[in-house]
Amino acid sequence: MTDTLPADAPVFREFTLDFPIMLAGRVLHPAGTKIAVRKPGSGELRGLSLTDLVQLDVVSLETLAPRITMPVIQKGAVLDPADLMQLGGEVMDFLLPKAAKEAVSPQA
Secondary structure (H helix, E strand, O other), X not given: OOOOOOOOOOOEEEEEOXXXXXXXXXXXXXXXXXXXXXXXXXXXXXXXXXXXXXXXXXXXXXXXXXXXXXXXXXXXXXXXXHHHHHHHHHHXXXXXXXXXXXXXXXXX
């Protein structure tokens, strides 16, 4: 059995950092960097709680980020809360079922 996605299903989403990402006192990624977020598969989600991810739990997002971002956001990196919300929003968008998205924003 092959695991296929619908042709219109996005596999990557992208956001732009409002603030630099810091790691150990140095700039890992400067403000303005575009971060691509890949739809997580079951392997990337291993050891994580979907409930925690949907609630934008910082530790869960920190664990998931290096598995699905390019350039890689390393575990332990310090993100501004606004950028953390952007990352969490992209992750949530991948995790929510289509029916839940349509209930929030029905198509005309």
